[in-house]
Amino acid sequence: xxxxxxxxxxxxxxxxxxxxxxxxxxxxxxxxxxxxxxxxxxxxxxxxxxxxxxxxxxxxxxxxx
Numbered sequence: 001x002x003x004x005x006x007x008x009x010x011x012x013x014x015x016x017x018x019x020x021x022x023x024x025x026x027x028x029x030x031x032x033x034x035x036x037x038x039x040x041x042x043x044x045x046x047x048x049x050x051x052x053x054x055x056x057x058x059x060x061x062x063x064x065x
Contacts, residue, residue: 005044010037017041024049029058 002009004017021042032038046056 004041005048007040007044014041021045022048024056024058029056031058 002012002014004014004021006018007017009017014037016035016037017040020035020038021044023038023047024042028042031042046058049056060061
């Protein structure tokens with residue numbers, strides 16, 4: 001399986017992880033219930049931004065359906 005910054009991806013291209021990371025970099029902060037891969041990509045991007053000193057506010061609860 002493919003990996004995205006150390007996280008295991010379900011598919012060969014890590015599309016969910018990449019989309020989640022892109023969403024966080026664009027300012028998104030709401031987790032989704034439908035895609036664990038998307039949420040994992042969000043968390044990876046948030047950790048990277050925190051290391052750079054950028055403040056991110058990702059929602060703790062999963063609000064979307």
